[in-house]
Amino acid sequence: MSKSDFLSWDDDLDDFELAYLLGDYTDTDTIADSACKKPKKDILCSGYMCPDCKKVLKTISGFRGHTSKQHGKSNIKAFQHKIQDGDVLQDQITTTESDKSQQSTMTTVTLDSIFDSAYNNTIKSIEEDPMYNIFGESTIVQIAKSISDSSEVKTFFHDLFKEIFNSNPNLSLVHDRELFFTKFHAIRLSSSIDKGYTDHFGQNGFTTPDNKNFIQIVMLELINQLLTQQTIQEQKLSNVNHSELSENDQNILFYICGYIIRSCEKRYSKLKDDLWSMKINCIEQLKSTSTTDSFVSKYNKWTEKKDRGGLIIPSDNFYLLTREFETVVRKHLGDQELNAKSLLHDKLKELIMESFMVKYYSEQIFVGIDYDNYVLILEDIIHLFLTIRGFSTAKVIRNKMIKDKVTSKKSLSLRQVLKEKHNN
16 A cells, blocks of 8 residues: 555545535534534543553643653653553553654654754854954864864764753754753753863863863853754755645645634633633634735635635644644654554644644744643644544545455444454
């Protein structure tokens, strides 16, 4: 089965199917409201249990926030710690080799891939900084020039950052960067700095205070350069992935953005007081407030075609965010052999939430809103997107398998078809 068999919106939906799936935009749309309702009892799980303190969190974002803030662990996967009726689901505990490969494919930019560029820019920035040249070439600049070609010094700084960077390579959010800086400042005061000074700077002819000051300056500037380089490289990779989306794909994604906004508005309208105000404020950030066309306006074909009085135009950043959802789903489904657990909401939801560019656009959208508030909205949005995407993906995969005679039972669900395939 190739990617084109089930990953393209062009193949997944025609005019009639999209209309049936999402319905029209109307002020009295009831589909949106019911699609966002949570069941009275979640048959898959009732929460996520922290492996350290056994506290149960109701949402993935709550679990991830708890384990990172309370236990300093940012790489624990919520879907592996589901509980149902107080019992841990044993088949979710162990990380399989397939899970590991899927997680690694989502971490696209590594420290090694950006460090050389960031380090060279750091040294150059220090050498050219007017503050260090205001009265002629300062000692800091002289030290920078003396070590600019030293591979040993470069390796020293690389190793300092390696542990803290690799523990949480996704630094697109302020929340993530705060955890990173906590570890960073601990490194600045550690014995590793003293050892590095002795090994690489002790015999260079400059004074001890100047050398130690230089090390601290490099570390602070290097962090800024690493974050800049990471964002640049992630954006480049994202643009490559988006080139695989057809114009029809993007028209439909634009339409789905407006549908998600309307759905969430209807769901949150039933809330009261501060909770209602907070969530509605978040949803308002998803809407376009511009009176002029932007570069994404060309994708509003479906939105205008299906409008029946409830037209909502998404902001540029919300469209770009939703497009990142699609990119992550396609990459996940295209990088693995399909099995009965390939389309589980929780795993896909967590993969999307871990994406650098998803975090990047989220922070651009929800400016001034506390992370702990808007991440709950983000999780709702992703869940709704996956519900919509899952219907079309499931249909195409199931029909493809029936066509290829993987199964002959047209009445089987997708998961049952995949189980049959596995058993055969």
